[in-house]
Amino acid sequence: xxxxxxxxxxxxFWHSGDSLFQQNLNFLIALVPAALFGIFKFxxxxxxxxxxxxxxxxxxxxxxxxxxxxxxxxxxxxSAVIGLLFGMMVPATMPWWVVITGTFVAVVLGKYVFGGxxxxxxxxxxxxxxxxxxxxxxxxxxxxxxxxxxxxxxxxAPLAALKSQGTSVLSSFSTYDLLMGNEVGGxxxxxxxxxxxxxxxxILRGYTRWEIVxxxxxGILITATLFYVLHPDTYAPPLxxxxxxxxxxxxxxxxxxxxxxxxxxxxxxxYGFLGGFMIILVRNIGIYPDGTILSILLINLINxxxxxxxxxxxxxxxxxx
Amino acid sequence: xREMLSMIVVLTVLTAVSGGLLAAVEQTTRPQIEEQVLKFQxxxxxxxxxxxxxNNPIQExxxxxxxxxxxxxxxxxxxNGKKAVAFEAKGTGFGGPVGLxxxxxxDTDEIIAVRVTTHSETPGIGSRAKEDLSFVSQxxxxxxxANFSLxxxxxxxxxxxxxxxxxxxxxxxxxxxxxxYKKLKPEIVKQIAN
Amino acid sequence: MAQSxxxxxTKGLWAEIPPFRLVLGLCPTLAVTKTVENGIGMGVAxxxxxxxxNILISMLRNIIxxxxxxxxxxxxxxxxxxxxxFMMQAYTYELFLKLGIFIPLIVVNxxxxxxxxxxxxxxxxxxxxxxxxxxxxxxxxSLAALGAxxxxxxxxxxxxxxxxxxxxxxxxxxxxxxxxxxPGAFIGLGLMLCLMNLIGQx
Numbered sequence: 001x002x003x004x005x006x007x008x009x010x011x012x013f014w015h016s017g018d019s020l021f022q023q024n025l026n027f028l029i030a031l032v033p034a035a036l037f038g039i040f041k042f043x044x045x046x047x048x049x050x051x052x053x054x055x056x057x058x059x060x061x062x063x064x065x066x067x068x069x070x071x072x073x074x075x076x077x078x079s080a081v082i083g084l085l086f087g088m089m090v091p092a093t094m095p096w097w098v099v100i101t102g103t104f105v106a107v108v109l110g111k112y113v114f115g116g117x118x119x120x121x122x123x124x125x126x127x128x129x130x131x132x133x134x135x136x137x138x139x140x141x142x143x144x145x146x147x148x149x150x151x152x153x154x155x156x157a158p159l160a161a162l163k164s165q166g167t168s169v170l171s172s173f174s175t176y177d178l179l180m181g182n183e184v185g186g187x188x189x190x191x192x193x194x195x196x197x198x199x200x201x202x203i204l205r206g207y208t209r210w211e212i213v214x215x216x217x218x219g220i221l222i223t224a225t226l227f228y229v230l231h232p233d234t235y236a237p238p239l240x241x242x243x244x245x246x247x248x249x250x251x252x253x254x255x256x257x258x259x260x261x262x263x264x265x266x267x268x269x270x271y272g273f274l275g276g277f278m279i280i281l282v283r284n285i286g287i288y289p290d291g292t293i294l295s296i297l298l299i300n301l302i303n304x305x306x307x308x309x310x311x312x313x314x315x316x317x318x319x320x321x
Numbered sequence: 322x323r324e325m326l327s328m329i330v331v332l333t334v335l336t337a338v339s340g341g342l343l344a345a346v347e348q349t350t351r352p353q354i355e356e357q358v359l360k361f362q363x364x365x366x367x368x369x370x371x372x373x374x375x376n377n378p379i380q381e382x383x384x385x386x387x388x389x390x391x392x393x394x395x396x397x398x399x400x401n402g403k404k405a406v407a408f409e410a411k412g413t414g415f416g417g418p419v420g421l422x423x424x425x426x427x428d429t430d431e432i433i434a435v436r437v438t439t440h441s442e443t444p445g446i447g448s449r450a451k452e453d454l455s456f457v458s459q460x461x462x463x464x465x466x467a468n469f470s471l472x473x474x475x476x477x478x479x480x481x482x483x484x485x486x487x488x489x490x491x492x493x494x495x496x497x498x499x500x501x502y503k504k505l506k507p508e509i510v511k512q513i514a515n
Numbered sequence: 516m517a518q519s520x521x522x523x524x525t526k527g528l529w530a531e532i533p534p535f536r537l538v539l540g541l542c543p544t545l546a547v548t549k550t551v552e553n554g555i556g557m558g559v560a561x562x563x564x565x566x567x568x569n570i571l572i573s574m575l576r577n578i579i580x581x582x583x584x585x586x587x588x589x590x591x592x593x594x595x596x597x598x599x600x601f602m603m604q605a606y607t608y609e610l611f612l613k614l615g616i617f618i619p620l621i622v623v624n625x626x627x628x629x630x631x632x633x634x635x636x637x638x639x640x641x642x643x644x645x646x647x648x649x650x651x652x653x654x655x656x657s658l659a660a661l662g663a664x665x666x667x668x669x670x671x672x673x674x675x676x677x678x679x680x681x682x683x684x685x686x687x688x689x690x691x692x693x694x695x696x697x698p699g700a701f702i703g704l705g706l707m708l709c710l711m712n713l714i715g716q717x
Contacts, residue, residue: 067713101691109702113709135693328580335575335587339594346601353605361608416616441616448615 020117024077026207030198031084031253037194038187042092042149046187049094050087056100057083060107070116078117082106085125085253088188089246090132091145098139102128122300123257126293133293142184153182158244159289162236170236178243189249199252208256211268216251217242219276227284235284246292247279254292260300262307270306275299358439363395363422366436367407370424373400378407385508392505396513397424405433406509410501412493415486416441419450421494425465425502427510435460437491447487456481456488460495465502469495523642527649533626534657534704535711540626543617544658545700552674554662556610557617558655560603562648564595564621565630569647572635579636588631589622596621626654665703669694 039047061079065072074080083103090099106128114120133140142157149155154172161169177183181191189195202208224238241247246254255261255275262268275295282291359379367378378395385392395407407424420438425431437451450456459478460469470476471485471492478495480488502509531537534544543561547553568591572579579587600618603611611618621627630650635643667673671688672680693699 113705131693134696134698135691136689324580324582328583331579332583332586332590335590339590342594343597346598350601350605354601354608357604357608361612441619444616 020076020078023207024081026202026205027081027253028077028084030202031081031088031188033194033198034188034191034249035084035088037181037191038088038092041181041190042146042187046092048096049090049092049099049187050084052096052099053087053090053103054080054083057086057103057107060104061112064108064112068112068116073117076117079107079111082111082124082128085188085249086128089125089129089186089249090140091142091184092187093145093148094139098132098136102132104128105131118259120259121303122297123254123260126254126297126300130293130297142186146184151182151184153177155184157184157289158240159283162240162283163289167233167236170240173240173244175239175243178240183244185245186249189246192243192248195248195252199248202252202256208252209261209268211265212256212261212272213251215269215272216255216276217272219273220247220251220279221276223277223280224284227280241280241283245290247290250275250279250292250296254296255299260303262303264307264310267303267306267309270309271299271303274302362420362438363409366422366438367395367397367424369436370407370422370434371397371399371405374398374405375400383512385505385512387505387508390501390504392501394505394509394512396509403428404513406513408498408501409438410494410498412490412495412497414440414442414450414490415447415484416443419487419490419494421491421498423460423495423498423502427513430465430502432460432463432465434458435495440487440490442484442487442490447484449481449484450487450491453481457491465499469499520642520645524645524649527646527651527653528656529653531650532653532657532711533650534654534661535708537626537629538708539629540624540654541704542620543624544661545697545704547614547617548658548662548665548700548703549695550666550670550672550674551659551662552610552676553613554658554660555655555675556603556607557614558651558658560599560614560618561621561624561626561654562651563599564592565627565647565651565654566644567595567647568592568627569630569635569643570640572631573638573640573643576636584636585628585632588628588636592627592631593622626650661700661703661707664707665694665699669696669699 035050039050057079058074061074062072064070065074083106086103086106087099090102106124109131110122110124110127111117111120129140138144141160143155143160146155156169156172158169158173158178173183179192181194183190199208199213203210203213220242221238224236224241227235228237251272255272262271275298278295278298279291282288282294286294288294364379367374371378374397376396376398378397382393382395385394392408397405397407399405404427405424406427407422409420409422411418411420413419417440419440419442422436422438424433424435426433435457437457440448440451442448442450456479463469463477468476469478469492471478471480471488473480473485474492476492478488478492527533529536533539534541540561543557547557568588571591572588575587575591596619599621600611603614603618630647634646638646663673667684668691670692671684671690673682674680694703
């Protein structure tokens, strides 16, 4: 053994044993309660949209991998998570071609043009939803989407109703109803309890970081409370904001996406808090009914900036005061 | 020294030739451009200012002159029999001259409406003066003796947010219209009486 | 001679097609390509300026002192741009209204100055004219192509000249409005660049 070479490589030096596949599988498991509830509530069309969104997202991934001559990596289930999240954010009555266009935008423009897994600066699903909202807002309007359905609760999208009619509509939405999914909305975004259970599962398994989730929810509650305390007549109470629209899905599943969120603790707290803060600003002052998508895209954008707040490397602590 | 001289000579000759050429092109295309501006800018503006005109202000347009100032005016008869007149005045905006068509009720000296016509303002910022009517509608109903400066300058006009220079150009044009109207009113009345 | 002329002409059509290969002149490419008509109008105006400024600059290339050449080029280019502006105002006023501020901005379009500096200032008249014409046609084609993609997807129509569409996708088509908005221009351009590179690789 005369030519033994010492190989020097970059950190990390240990591996938790997890793979992308396991992480994404756990994401899918965590999404199951909310998705099942959506299928149960909105019926077969919801199942159709969810399966179409998931399968078309995987198909776009295969096509893009072939075109860009990369290894076909659908087995890691990354695109399945993107597709399933996309399906869970849209109404059950969305036409098939809108779903396919949306997953195309999400997977191709949201993920592949940035170089595939780990390269995306934004959450791919949000890119898809945001571009659909600019193009076909009518198909994402939850009030008109469910006109043919019979519900035993107020069939008004809570946030849109709040925007157009003011706080007088708040009496028709109890916090319990919002938490138990008795509201109209995206297929998988209405069942608050299911989302919370799935999100906590992910945190306990260590796939998402509690710092972002807690800071995000704190941002919403603190900002909304400030507005509510100052003008209880014009602004909705904090719990209404927390349990309506995409808020919970955003907090537990969208803001925490790996490649578009910070890696250090203080940046994570700042990142999450700003996200919650922006949501309430958009809802209370801006023109959009639900600011979740906009605000998460914005914090994705500032992620590289705030991630430079990091602990000092050991052994380099020379200060020139 | 030779090089210096050649630089000066070449640049001077080049700019002089270019200036002459442009003047010639401008001369030959001017009547055509005026016709186009009349058709695509002034006519729609006048139709919006006098939606209920019973005559055709475009066809009855005439030039009035006083003290060496010539102005093209568009006389209109409104549906209630009132007489009105429209003419264009210019101010300087962000990207060049801003044309403002002003419609005035002859009897009361009140503005009926104003519209921005030709301009070269930044799309989406200054161009809102033309597209978004909430700015120009401030002028409607004001007397021709009101103060058309921006509020910042002590006048009555709210500037468009983010487009103060364009707003200033429009306000300048309105003030120019005031001066023109004051000077030419007797002639305009005479013209309409014919 | 004839062969090299053809080469100067055709390089602008594919090998050095301005917005996609040289990635020059992106301001009008992004701003005016909402419809094919706008793209063609802008392209024709730029072609006119390119050809004539190239011809004049190559004619004067031995007279213009090198220290003030950029100033001279700009004067020449600005003259032709203003002529184009007058002409458009006089004869195609509706198109002038749509292109608006972007016509005077041809003066600062990198393609025009770029060709003057890189080609016309060093070559004789006829190759310069061929270069300008080729570049201009390439630019027009690119703008028309991007305009076609954006208009077809974003509005469901194709308008080549005169304001009324020559082709319309049926009534069932709900336009993907995103493509005619400003971010759609960036994404459309990006996808076309990507496609060009993909084809170029083979």
